[in-house]
Amino acid sequence: MLMKFGDVESAERIFRSIKAKGANIYGALMNGYNLNGESWKCFTIFEEMKEKDVIPDEIAWNILLGACSKSGMLHHCQYIVNQIPLNILNKIRIQTALIDMWGKCGSIENAKNVFNLVVDRDTITYTAMINGFALNGMGTQAVELYREMPNNLRDHVSQICVLNACSHAGLLHEARTIFNEISLKTESIITTMVDCLSRLFMFDEAQELIEDYEKTNTP
Incomplete structure (x- = not known):
C-alpha cells in the first residue's frame, strides 16, 4: 500500500523488518519499485533472493520481466531469462511478458520466437506482439498480425496498438481501413487516429474527425 502512494522508504523499512520473507514479500517490494520508477532495484532484490535461497514464483518472475522491460538493457533481460525454470x-x-520485454528492448526476433512458441494465444499475447512491431517501426508486420488475429480477440487496446503502428510507419490507407472497421470508436481510438492523420499532415481530415466525435459525444 505504501508503494502505491510513493512512500518507497517506509516500504523498504517494513520489508527489512520482516524476518521470514517468502517470494510473495520479495515480489511485492519489486512490484513497488516498478510502480515508482525504480525498476533497477529489482535486480538487487533478485540477487538477495538467490543468496537467501528464496525461489521466485510465477508472479515474481513476471515482475522481474517487467523490470527488464523498463530498464531496456538487453544484458539484464538475457541474464534474468536464463534463470527462469522451464516449467515457468x-x-x-x-511468455506474454517475454514478448513485451523483448519488443520494448528492441530484440524483435526474440519476441517473435517466443510468440511462435505460444500455443493458445489470447488477446494480450497478440497485442504484445503487435505493440512490439509498432515500437520497432515494423508497421506492416503489425497490420499483418492484426489481420491474422481472430476477430473475437480484437479489443480496444489491440486496435490502438495497430493504429499506432500505422501512425509511426506512415501507413495511412491501412489506418483508415482498420479505423473504419472499428464499430465502437472510443475517445482513445479517435485520438490515435487523429495523431496518425496529423503525422501525415492530413490536418483537415483530423479536424473533421474531432468535430464529428464532439457532435455525438457532448460533455
Whole structure:
C-alpha cells in the first residue's frame, strides 16, 4: 500500500523488518519499485533472493520481466531469462511478458520466437506482439498480425496498438481501413487516429474527425 502512494522508504523499512520473507514479500517490494520508477532495484532484490535461497514464483518472475522491460538493457533481460525454470517459461503470462520485454528492448526476433512458441494465444499475447512491431517501426508486420488475429480477440487496446503502428510507419490507407472497421470508436481510438492523420499532415481530415466525435459525444 505504501508503494502505491510513493512512500518507497517506509516500504523498504517494513520489508527489512520482516524476518521470514517468502517470494510473495520479495515480489511485492519489486512490484513497488516498478510502480515508482525504480525498476533497477529489482535486480538487487533478485540477487538477495538467490543468496537467501528464496525461489521466485510465477508472479515474481513476471515482475522481474517487467523490470527488464523498463530498464531496456538487453544484458539484464538475457541474464534474468536464463534463470527462469522451464516449467515457468511455458506459462502463457510469462511468455506474454517475454514478448513485451523483448519488443520494448528492441530484440524483435526474440519476441517473435517466443510468440511462435505460444500455443493458445489470447488477446494480450497478440497485442504484445503487435505493440512490439509498432515500437520497432515494423508497421506492416503489425497490420499483418492484426489481420491474422481472430476477430473475437480484437479489443480496444489491440486496435490502438495497430493504429499506432500505422501512425509511426506512415501507413495511412491501412489506418483508415482498420479505423473504419472499428464499430465502437472510443475517445482513445479517435485520438490515435487523429495523431496518425496529423503525422501525415492530413490536418483537415483530423479536424473533421474531432468535430464529428464532439457532435455525438457532448460533455
